[in-house]
Amino acid sequence: MATRKPTLREVAQAAGCSLTTTSNILQGRHELYRAETVERVLAAARSLGYRPNMLARGLAKQRTFTIGLVFERAHAVLTQNDYAQHVLDGVIEFLLPLEYDVKLITLPAGRPDSIWRRLENGTVDGHLLLAPVIDSPLLEWRRHSRLPVVSVGSLLPPNLGIPCVDVDNEGGMRMLTEWVIQQGHRHIGFVKGHPLHWSALQRERAFRKTMADYGLPTREEWIFQGRYTIESGRQCARELLALRERPTAVICADDGSAAGFIQECLAHGLRIPEDLSVAGFDDEPLVHPLCPNLTTVRHDKHRVGYLAAQLLYEQIETGTLRDDSIALPATLVIRKTVAPPSAGQALVAPQIPSKEVQR
Amino acid sequence: MATRKPTLREVAQAAGCSLTTTSNILQGRHELYRAETVERVLAAARSLGYRPNMLARGLAKQRTFTIGLVFERAHAVLTQNDYAQHVLDGVIEFLLPLEYDVKLITLPAGRPDSIWRRLENGTVDGHLLLAPVIDSPLLEWRRHSRLPVVSVGSLLPPNLGIPCVDVDNEGGMRMLTEWVIQQGHRHIGFVKGHPLHWSALQRERAFRKTMADYGLPTREEWIFQGRYTIESGRQCARELLALRERPTAVICADDGSAAGFIQECLAHGLRIPEDLSVAGFDDEPLVHPLCPNLTTVRHDKHRVGYLAAQLLYEQIETGTLRDDSIALPATLVIRKTVAPPSAGQALVAPQIPSKEVQR
DNA sequence: GTGAAAGCGCTAACAC
DNA sequence: GTGTTAGCGCTTTCAC
Numbered sequence: 031m032a033t034r035k036p037t038l039r040e041v042a043q044a045a046g047c048s049l050t051t052t053s054n055i056l057q058g059r060h061e062l063y064r065a066e067t068v069e070r071v072l073a074a075a076r077s078l079g080y081r082p083n084m085l086a087r088g089l090a091k092q093r094t095f096t097i098g099l100v101f102e103r104a105h106a107v108l109t110q111n112d113y114a115q116h117v118l119d120g121v122i123e124f125l126l127p128l129e130y131d132v133k134l135i136t137l138p139a140g141r142p143d144s145i146w147r148r149l150e151n152g153t154v155d156g157h158l159l160l161a162p163v164i165d166s167p168l169l170e171w172r173r174h175s176r177l178p179v180v181s182v183g184s185l186l187p188p189n190l191g192i193p194c195v196d197v198d199n200e201g202g203m204r205m206l207t208e209w210v211i212q213q214g215h216r217h218i219g220f221v222k223g224h225p226l227h228w229s230a231l232q233r234e235r236a237f238r239k240t241m242a243d244y245g246l247p248t249r250e251e252w253i254f255q256g257r258y259t260i261e262s263g264r265q266c267a268r269e270l271l272a273l274r275e276r277p278t279a280v281i282c283a284d285d286g287s288a289a290g291f292i293q294e295c296l297a298h299g300l301r302i303p304e305d306l307s308v309a310g311f312d313d314e315p316l317v318h319p320l321c322p323n324l325t326t327v328r329h330d331k332h333r334v335g336y337l338a339a340q341l342l343y344e345q346i347e348t349g350t351l352r353d354d355s356i357a358l359p360a361t362l363v364i365r366k367t368v369a370p371p372s373a374g375q376a377l378v379a380p381q382i383p384s385k386e387v388q389r
Numbered sequence: 390m391a392t393r394k395p396t397l398r399e400v401a402q403a404a405g406c407s408l409t410t411t412s413n414i415l416q417g418r419h420e421l422y423r424a425e426t427v428e429r430v431l432a433a434a435r436s437l438g439y440r441p442n443m444l445a446r447g448l449a450k451q452r453t454f455t456i457g458l459v460f461e462r463a464h465a466v467l468t469q470n471d472y473a474q475h476v477l478d479g480v481i482e483f484l485l486p487l488e489y490d491v492k493l494i495t496l497p498a499g500r501p502d503s504i505w506r507r508l509e510n511g512t513v514d515g516h517l518l519l520a521p522v523i524d525s526p527l528l529e530w531r532r533h534s535r536l537p538v539v540s541v542g543s544l545l546p547p548n549l550g551i552p553c554v555d556v557d558n559e560g561g562m563r564m565l566t567e568w569v570i571q572q573g574h575r576h577i578g579f580v581k582g583h584p585l586h587w588s589a590l591q592r593e594r595a596f597r598k599t600m601a602d603y604g605l606p607t608r609e610e611w612i613f614q615g616r617y618t619i620e621s622g623r624q625c626a627r628e629l630l631a632l633r634e635r636p637t638a639v640i641c642a643d644d645g646s647a648a649g650f651i652q653e654c655l656a657h658g659l660r661i662p663e664d665l666s667v668a669g670f671d672d673e674p675l676v677h678p679l680c681p682n683l684t685t686v687r688h689d690k691h692r693v694g695y696l697a698a699q700l701l702y703e704q705i706e707t708g709t710l711r712d713d714s715i716a717l718p719a720t721l722v723i724r725k726t727v728a729p730p731s732a733g734q735a736l737v738a739p740q741i742p743s744k745e746v747q748r
Numbered sequence: 749g750t751g752a753a754a755g756c757g758c759t760a761a762c763a764c
Numbered sequence: 765g766t767g768t769t770a771g772c773g774c775t776t777t778c779a780c
Contacts, residue, residue, distance in 0.1 A: 035509070035511070037756095037757055037758085038757065038758060038759095039757075039758090047766075047767085048766065048767045048768080049757095049758080049759090049767085049768090050759085050760080050766070050767060050768080050769095051765085051766060051767075053758065053759060053760085054759090054760095054766095057759085062765070062766090063765060063766080064765065064766095067765080067766085079533075081505055081506055081509050081510055082506070082510065082757085082758075083448075083510065083511035083756090083757050083758070084510040084511055084512050084758095085444055085447045085448050085453065085510075085511045085512055085756085085757075085758090086448055086511070086756070086757030086758040086759090086772090087757080087758055087759075088444045088758090088772090089442075089444050089445055089448055089756090089757080089758075089759090089771095089772045089773065089774090090757080090758045090759040090760080090771080090772050091758080091759065091760095091772085092772070094444065096492070096512075115474060122493065122495050126495055126497055127497070129503075129506075129507075131492055131493070131494065131507070131512070132492070132493040133455070133490055133491070133492045133493070134481065134490070134491040134492070134493060135490065136481050136485055138485055138486070144488075146440055147440055147441070147488075148488075148490070150394065150440050151440055151441065151442065151443040151444075152394070152442035152443055152444045152445070152773085153443045153444055153455070153490070174438075176393075260678070289678075316675060319619070319648075319678075319679045320678045320679060396772095396773055396774085397773065397774060397775095398773075398774095406750075406751085407750065407751045407752075408751080408752090408773095408774080408775090409750070409751055409752080409775085409776080410749085410750060410751070412774065412775060412776085413750095413775090413776090416775085421749070421750090422749060422750080423749065423750095426749080426750085441773085441774075442772090442773050442774070443774095444772085444773075444774090445756090445772070445773030445774040445775090446773080446774055446775075447756090447774090448755095448756045448757065448758090448772090448773080448774075448775090449755080449756050449773080449774045449775040449776080450756085450774080450775065450776095451756070511757085
């Protein structure tokens with residue numbers, strides 16, 4: 031039809047009034063004007079098929095109603111990142127009714143310069159950092175920015191001044207570890223997560239801490255380096271199977287490695303949990319068909335995204351940069367891959383620490 | 390540091406020259422000016438930490454260097470949509486080096502009005518429609534837009550004038566069906582895909598067409614309504630198991646339903662492929678651990694996204710709206726869930742049609 | 749070689 | 765109640 035998108039000016043002309051009037055009315059400030067004027071403007075806009083140019087509005091208002099979702103290079107491939115997908119879903123769910131848009135910002139390799147261009151170019155009102163990895167350059171860059179920001183999926187060290195939202199990795203892992211201990215295990219191994227993820231670090235730390243709190247030793251040869259993948263779990267299992275002495279239980283930092291670990295153990299004739307108890311973390315739906323009986327820790331990634339978006343939104347709307355973080359509680363999902371160690375294995379009951387930390 | 394982002398004007402002042410000069414130089418038109426001037430401007434920009442405001446540039450240039458990735462409501466939840474993830478990856482891969490950004494546009498329910506606002510608000514240079522479903526309102530809306538557009542993941546009817554990129558569903562399904570037939574099967578069932586997906590329609594059509602071409606009847610009681618999900622596959626298997634007469638092979642419109650179908654059959658004591666051959670489509674990595682032996686059809690979703698982005702990009706850059714589509718060839722992945730029907734079952738060799746369609 | 753000036757489409761003081 | 769005007773930050777024609 032129309033050869034070009036109609037502008038506010040044309041609406042004003044059609045309605046026979048000024049730009050201001052038109053702009054105000056179209057922004058919903060109806061009470062400022064006579065009902066008749068309002069109606070005329072609205073009608074004109076409708077009949078012309080007017081849609082505001084958000085670019086122009088953004089320039090004038092200094093607000094874009096868009097947030098930037100910043101991916102690390104490592105996460106850029108969404109496909110390999112179930113976590114990111116759930117978080118993104120949550121983000122979108124929160125922002126959709128607010129008429130905010132989401133812009134995907136994938137950091138190019140290249141010079142810091144071109145990275146800056148992508149981050150701080152006036153097109154977003156704030157940044158959601160998707161699981162920044164340990165020593166990510168992102169964090170340093172952020173220090174030079176005055177835009178609101180929230181880290182989602184990584185609980186960063188508080189001294190960075192960036193509010194974070196994630197599951198309570200430490201609380202969840204403590205809960206899981208305690209439960210394994212309470213099943214009677216004293217010889218417990220651990221499959222670590224991806225070495226660059228804060229969550230991996232935190233889960234490992236909580237495991238060690240809990241073991242120590244219960245007076246149980248952690249043997250370094252039973253600590254394996256996973257990478258949050260099925261294949262890495264398999265590899266760790268192979269390493270375990272090569273050992274002469276084995277733990278009676280192994281806790282994995284995530285479900286993927288747990289599934290791989292279990293598969294490999296089964297392939298080598300071990301029975302789970304009779305010969306070895308294995309636990310995961312995340313209650314990952316994708317892993318579930320593979321390993322339906324996995325005892326694990328569930329948390330709500332979708333909600334993590336939702337809350338992170340909310341936190342960011344509040345910062346944007348109020349103009350205040352806050353830096354309090356949210357660690358969402360996790361819940362233990364008891365299924366069948368963890369059982370008391372079988373007879374003949376060490377079963378000395380561990381001593382219970384005086385102060386039991388919940389959550 | 391700086392209280393606000395420096396503007397072009399400040400750079401110009403610092404460099405002691407005009408806005409025009411500064412703008413031109415910063416856009417790379419160095420040859421217009423004396424080397425000394427160029428250097429002065431560049432130095433000023435660098436020392437101020439200048440980064441252009443893309444909003445302002447967009448307004449002036451009428452180009453945003455952003456494309457909109459438009460999700461149907463049904464696809465909004467990325468999590469449940471492995472396809473979308475791969476496509477998105479491909480899109481990002483293509484656009485990243487071009488300094489184009491991607492904006493996620495999730496269509497709100499609501500009035501057409503608010504949908505329009507999100508689509509046509511000046512913030513994107515073109516739309517990538519993510520697998521529009523059959524009779525999607527999107528397609529109608531698109532007719533009123535003059536922005537470049539590409540449909541990715543749905544090969545739409547050509548009369549819509551929208552260029553499309555997807556796997557060649559019909560060619561792939563024909564190839565698969567022919568192969569099953571060539572294994573000696575004459576009684577072949579089919580699990581349909583999601584009723585609202587073009588791909589599902591096309592796969593079903595190709596199945597029927599191929600059967601007909603080979604002079605084989607399709608029995609409607611052996612055509613089941615799947616939904617591109619594991620659970621729907623299970624359901625279809627239950628329906629099949631309730632029948633007195635069964636086909637010797639079942640082709641599923643996707644790997645998910647194939648996996649569910651197989652699981653359910655196995656659970657009821659059927660042996661695959663001895664008692665029933667089953668084939669899938671997509672070579673879905675997520676399904677692979679569940680059903681590693683699945684005979685299926687592979688295609689490159691990542692490439693679909695990549696090419697779609699490229700097609701859109703070309704439209705944007707050249708300003709020409711084209712409407713040729715791309716159907717990427719698929720390849721047959723022969724594994725173990727399809728075998729010749731066992732002795733005792735009908736084995737009359739089907740007649741080969743005179744003209745065998747490849748691809 | 750360089751710069752003044754007129755937009756891009758919209759918003760928001762501030763007048764009337 | 766309604767309109768005038770001066771930007772928002774950048775690009776670009778056209779003159780000097």
